[in-house]
Amino acid sequence: MLVNNTTSAKARAVTANKTSAFSTRYRTVDIDGVSVFYREAGKPGAPVVLMLHGWPSSSAMFRGLIDELSAKYHVFAPDYPGFGNSAxxxxxxxxxTFDSLGDVIGKFIDKVGIKEYALYATDFGGLVGYRVAMKSPNRMKALIAQNNPLFFAESPWFGPIVPYWQTGSADSRQKAAEHYHTLDVVRGLYVNGVSDPSAIDPEQYQSEYAMLLRPGAADASLDLLYDVRTNGPVLQNAQSYLKAQQPPTLIVTGKNDILFSGENQQKYLTLLPKAELHLLDSGHCALADKSEEIASKAHTFLGRVL
Structure with a gap:
């Protein structure tokens, strides 16, 4: 179901009139000897929203959305190992690898006591989140996909890593690192496809770039970019899973995304014909300039399906 991009007055009112949100708590939990950091907000016992971040970000990308949703939902947003404030x-x-991250997040869900959840996934969050959902098929009660891979698409963004995918050599790895571990690449994910770059707070991509350069983080990041090449079978299984389960789904995505275009994201509807689709005039990191609109649509959707 393709929905007009314009935020309705009713949807705006949901955000404007929401009750005071619960303060966010910043916690860590041990998962097999690895300290996993997470943000938690909202009333225990309320429906859970699990937020899984992309590359090279962390749960920090969800700060505004957590504040918006925690008035009605119990929100959890972990950092993967190698990202954010996790070890x-x-x-x-x-x-x-994505299998490893899926295993960590699956154990995280059990350890913090999440029984059922709505998944908000973006970028890497889908590659991790679908693995988690398929292992426990009845626990994911709804899906919000924001610039999230389910169908691979060829993109020039991946061009510099193709030689590394093909050979796995030290030289091709170094060349991939020299390209992807730059401020220009991180900034590009935020500003490419955005009609007004002045709406993007530069501290967002500057802080992500700084975190990417920490000892060990760059290797973790590059290992995962290398592992992207293995995800074809997993995504095929995820497509079959979603088609069979038909979870209530909201796709709210930047249509000008250099990785997963609006055309790519419309393919969700071939599997989930009842899904609600909003193509926003934004790029890959649509939360950075469309956070209020996304929060409003998420409130309306979650209020209807949870």
């Missing part, structure tokens, strides 16, 4: 195990001892 950065040496990649010689910890496998930075």
């Amino acid at each position: 950065i195990p040496d990649h010689a001892n910890f496998k930075y």
